[in-house]
Each structure stands twice: as structure tokens, then as C-alpha cells.
Amino acid sequence: MTNRKFTLATLAAGCAMIAACGDSAAEQEADRMEDQMEMQADQSAAAAGMEEAALGMTETQLLDADLVTADGTDLGDVEMVRRGGDGAVTGLVVELENTDPDRWVEVPMDGLTPVTNGDDMDIQTGMTAEDLAALPDADMSAMTADAAM
Template sequence: MINAKFAPKLALLPLAAISLVACESQAEQEADRAEDAMEAQAEQSAMTSGTEQIALGMTEAQLIDADLVTADGTDLGDIEQVRRDASGAVTGLLVELDDTDPDRWVEVPMEGLTTRPDGTDMDVQTTMTAADLAALPDAQMTPAPTV
């Protein structure tokens, strides 16, 4: 049950959300739509790949759930998508970099990546620094080829 004193404020939440969206530029709205489409495609791909280990001894779902970290466990970004070539071979990981404004996504090549335990999960460890990642070009936000 909703407390009567909070009901008027709760009614304003949808209006606040609409106001926030209205403040975004056309480019920001298009970037949001591209990101949403890319994430939906990545989730669908992970669901269809099942339990097959595709890279680093991990399934696609495990990779998408992992963070990209340094050797000491410092979080560099979130893995959003597994990138493949036309034959289906994994070529890289699309990573949303931490602490960027506006948000930035880069494609990290598989060379030099390893796994790092994180409790009961696994993260992907890189030898790249935050500066190395920042120097990478922005990734294309188009859906990756699927197998």
C-alpha cells in the first residue's frame, strides 16, 4: 500500500522521466536507441549460444556478464557484446568504459586477455591501462555478426 503522503510525488515520476528524455538531444536519443538495440542483440546471442565456451573458457553469457579489469582488479569497464568476424570467430569485446561522459564504447581485441576470478564469477583481465583503452577509437554501435 502506498502512503498517502507520498502518492502525489509518485504520480510525478512518469512526468519527470518524460522531462529527462525531452532534455536529451536528438543525437543522444539516437545513441540510446543504438545502445538498446545492441544490448538486446547481445542478450539474444548469449541466450542462443547456450553453454558453449566461445573464448577464454567462458560462454557468451559469462563474457557479457563480466567486467574488464586490470591485474589488481581495478574495474575498467563493462563488457556489453562479443564481437565476431563473418565466420563467427570471436575477434574482440565491446566494452563500455567506466567514468566517461558522455559514455564511450571501444572494441578490445582478444590478444592478451585472460580471466580473473571475482568471487563465484569471472572477470576478463587486460594488460591495457585506462589510458590505453581511452586511446582506442570509438566502437561502431551496429549489431555484431551472429553465428
């Protein structure tokens, strides 16, 4: 029985290593960045509480929202809320749909509107997938500096 447990544990560990080896360095870096973003976003949303952040939505609602077109096409997921020195929301960091490895851009608040999608709230933009793809990558230097502390 002990031998069987050892074999199962070894097999599970081997599968995990093989799965990790299948990811490219860029995919592993994207996974690490996403984990850091989620942690910081959760901390920020908890600190903001139920106070309206932007667009009549709380920070938690913004973080749960998808960025969509007028016809409801999903363009990406809101991953972080960016604030200026005065605490006002200045933009949303969005993970774009169908990018490999993952790619994040900062979408300015101008032109964004909240829309109801069943029980959820999404954020509608006039931008297309091509417009979003043309945006520069979101600046993550502040996030990586915070994580290093």
C-alpha cells in the same frame, strides 16, 4: 477520487518528460545504442547457448564480465561479443567506465585472460584506462543496420 488519479497520472507523465528533457541529445543517443546492444547481445548469447565462446567462458559469462586491470580496477563492462566470419570471437565491445556520454570501444582478444572474482568471472587486460580511451569508438554500423531491418 477520479480527479486525484488524473492529477497523479499527469504529475508522473510530467516528471518523465522533464527527466527526458534533462538528457542531452548525445546521452539520449547513447541510451538508444545501449538498448540496441543489450538486445542483440541477449539474442546472440541465447543462440550460442552453453558452448565455450572464448577464454574458457560462454558468451553469457563474457557478457556478464567486467574488464579489469591486474590489480582489479574496473575499466568497463563487456557489452557485446564480436565474431569473425568463421564464428570465432575476435573482440569484445566494452563500455568504458566514467565516460559521459557513454563510450564503447572494441578490445581485441590478444592479451585478455579470465580471472575469478568471488562467484563471478572477469576479464583482465594489460591495457590501462588511458590505452582504452585511445582506442577508436567501436564500429556500430552493423548493429544499427540490423536494427533498421
